[in-house]
Every structure is written in structure tokens, then in C-alpha cells.
Amino acid sequence: MIKIENVSKSFRTEEVETFALRGVSLDVNKGEFVAIMGPSGCGKSTLLNILGLLDNPSDGKYILDGTDVSSLKEKQRTGLRKGKIGFVFQNFNLIDELTVEENVELPLRYLNVSASERKTRVKEVLERMGISHRAKHFPQQLSGGQQQRAAIARAVIARPELILADEPTGNLDSKNGQEVMDLLTELNREGTTIxxxxxxxxxxxxxxxxxxxxxxxxxxxxxL
Structure with missing residues (x-):
């Protein structure tokens, strides 16, 4: 599913070059659930951003599901990202002005899915996440656990093959955190690479x- 070879990422400020990643090589098989751990500032989020096509490596090769994405143009990368990858973030990243169902529906709008299909799929995924009764609510009206469930619903609504999660339980108490991990585990058991x-x-x-x-x-x- 994922193959990166000798990937490095550096940032330059004036005459100083700082390396966030140094010659990282990694294989993730389809259907795996992999954790990336390390101290703050070690390059974890930088690596995740590269895997999610949100950033480019300074050097090295990245092959996603058989496609060498290193040489793709930005429009091609965007299309690949929308079609194959779902994201879950620590801070939920829901849009405050949109209801839960509107937030969850967004990826399908970007993929030009029909309105009737969007409605059906949003209803199904919200029921699965246990927040269908919150569909018309806004993010600020939800608990932290409910917001993360909405974020996971948005991540999976387009049925991606890969989910990238950055500290998905970092802002949750232990009970809600465990429920989120149970949801991710269930998705992985169904074949989603995480x-x-x-x-x-x-x-x-x-x-x-x-x-x-x-x-x-x-x-x-x-x-660590």
C-alpha cells in the first residue's frame, strides 16, 4: 500500500537548514494498522503529511498503492488524496459554520457524488458512528468524543483505502479515547489501512x- 524509500525533508531559514526527516524508508502493507511513535519534534507529523500528500519530501521516493507520487503534478496529487485517503486529526478540524451532516458530506461533494447518494451515505455513516441524533447540530454543540466521531465519519465517508490519524485521542478523556480506538480497529478489521x-x-x-x-x-x- 505504502512504500517510501530514503525520504528526507528539510526546511531552510536564511542560511540554516533543519532536517525533519533523514533518509526514512518504510513499507506498510494493505490492511495493516501501524503506529508511529516518538518524542515531540522527531518528525512524526511531517512524515504523516508526506504520506497524506499534504507535503512533498525534499528527497526520496514515495509509492502509494503502486503509483509513484513523487513526480505527480499537484492536481494529480489532489485527486489521489481525495480518492484514496481519509484524515483524522487531534483537533477534529470540523467547520464550525456547518452542521455535522454537512461536515461529513464535504468529501462527497468534492468527488461530485450525487445528492441522493450523499444523503444515503451520510445517514449510514452517522448511524454507524452513533451520532445520527446529532446530524443537525453544529460542532460546538457536541462533546469532544462526538466531534471526533464526526471527524472519523468525514474521514471514511468516501470509503478511502488509507486513513491517516494524527493523535486521534489526544483531546479526549480515556472513555471517549477508547471508543475512538475501537472504531478505528473495527475499520481496520474491515480492510482499511491505517x-x-x-x-x-x-x-x-x-x-x-x-x-x-x-x-x-x-x-x-x-x-520513548
Whole structure:
């Protein structure tokens, strides 16, 4: 599903070049649930942004589901991102001016799905996430757990093959966090590939494999 080879990412400020990633190589098989762990500033979110086609590596190759995305034009990358990838963020990233169902519907609008199909799929996914009774509410009227459920609904509504999750339980209490991890695990069991950045060993225990990052490099197991 994912293959990155010798990927580096650097940022230059005046005459100073700072490396966020240094020669990272990684394979993620279709259907895996992988956690990326490491201390703050080690490059976890940078790596996730590259995997999600939100950023470009400074060097190296990225192959997504057999397609070398390193040489794609931005329009092609955007189309691939919308069609194959769902995102779940720590801060939910819901649009305050839209209701829950309107937030969840957005990816289908971008894909030009018909109105009738959008309505059916939104209803189904909200029921699955247990928040159909909140469909007409705005994000600020929801609890943190409900907001994250809405964010997951939005991430899966287009039926992506890959979900990228950045600290999905970081703003939740333990009960809501466990429910979110249960939802992600269920989606993974149905065949969705998931790559998750987390600081939580508890959350990482839900996954098939843990990748440790330190100073922009993949390292062997360590005390994080």
C-alpha cells in the first residue's frame, strides 16, 4: 500500500537548514494498522503529511498503492488524496459554520457524488458512528468524543483505502479515547489501512506494528 524509500525533508531559514526527516524508508502493507511513535519534534507529523500528500519530501521516493507520487503534478496529487485517503486529526478540524451532516458530506461533494447518494451515505455513516441524533447540530454543540466521531465519519465517508490519524485521542478523556480506538480497529478489521501518529502506548497496543522515530530517523525499540 505504502512504500517510501530514503525520504528526507528539510526546511531552510536564511542560511540554516533543519532536517525533519533523514533518509526514512518504510513499507506498510494493505490492511495493516501501524503506529508511529516518538518524542515531540522527531518528525512524526511531517512524515504523516508526506504520506497524506499534504507535503512533498525534499528527497526520496514515495509509492502509494503502486503509483509513484513523487513526480505527480499537484492536481494529480489532489485527486489521489481525495480518492484514496481519509484524515483524522487531534483537533477534529470540523467547520464550525456547518452542521455535522454537512461536515461529513464535504468529501462527497468534492468527488461530485450525487445528492441522493450523499444523503444515503451520510445517514449510514452517522448511524454507524452513533451520532445520527446529532446530524443537525453544529460542532460546538457536541462533546469532544462526538466531534471526533464526526471527524472519523468525514474521514471514511468516501470509503478511502488509507486513513491517516494524527493523535486521534489526544483531546479526549480515556472513555471517549477508547471508543475512538475501537472504531478505528473495527475499520481496520474491515480492510482499511491505517497509519496513526500517537504518544500513547495504550493506543499503540491496538495496532499491528509500531514504528519508532527519533531525530527524523526510524530507530529500533527505545524508551520513548
Amino acid at each position: 497509519v496513526m501518529v500517537t504518544h500513547s502506548r495504550h493506543d499503540a497496543a491496538y495496532t499491528n506494528r509500531v514504528i519508532n522515530l527519533f531525530d527524523g530517523k526510524i530507530v529500533d525499540n527505545m524508551d
